[in-house]
Amino acid sequence: MKAEINLIYQINTGNELVFEKVFKQYFKALQNYAYTILNDLDIAEEMVQNVFLKIWEKREKLPQDALIGSYLYKSVYHESLNWLRHEKVKRSHQQHTLYSMKDETDNAENHIKMKQLEEQLQKALNKLPQQCRTIFQMSRFDELRYREIAAELGISIKTVENQMGKALRLMRLKLVEFLPVMIGLINSIFILK
Numbered sequence: 001m002k003a004e005i006n007l008i009y010q011i012n013t014g015n016e017l018v019f020e021k022v023f024k025q026y027f028k029a030l031q032n033y034a035y036t037i038l039n040d041l042d043i044a045e046e047m048v049q050n051v052f053l054k055i056w057e058k059r060e061k062l063p064q065d066a067l068i069g070s071y072l073y074k075s076v077y078h079e080s081l082n083w084l085r086h087e088k089v090k091r092s093h094q095q096h097t098l099y100s101m102k103d104e105t106d107n108a109e110n111h112i113k114m115k116q117l118e119e120q121l122q123k124a125l126n127k128l129p130q131q132c133r134t135i136f137q138m139s140r141f142d143e144l145r146y147r148e149i150a151a152e153l154g155i156s157i158k159t160v161e162n163q164m165g166k167a168l169r170l171m172r173l174k175l176v177e178f179l180p181v182m183i184g185l186i187n188s189i190f191i192l193k
Helices: 002-012 016-038 041-057 068-126 130-140 146-153 157-174 176-192
Strands: none
Touching: 002 016, 002 068, 016 041, 016 068, 041 068, 068 130, 068 157, 130 146, 130 157, 146 157, 157 176
């Protein structure tokens, strides 16, 4: 026991031979101990090397009353836990970054698809006859009922129904290639909600 305390004192004063002796005596056992925590032999070796490096760099500040074996095991334990915590934070950050990138990519794709759909919708609308387009816009964009459209335009409800039927057929034909895009956008909107 006194010999172990004496080892810390000798390392404390910069005795390289004693430090090398302690390194050789404890390294393998400390590596095995770190392996039980980390489940990776290379990382376990790295943690033990880190501990010895820190001990040598801060040798003047080593506790004078510590037993070298206990001090080394405790240091390896903390070094290993710190590495695990750091890895957990790194993984969490990577997952967050990947999720954010995917989300941004999805949003950009949806924005492009929506823009294309709007352009095609506008082209299809422009190809409708004037009265048909007006009735369609009043129904779909202004959300007016057929009765309200008929009253505002001074036409019969039956004419509104016929013009809406014509508009929907023509729109369907013009936008058929965008049907998968519309379904995808609708699905992504419902998933986001």
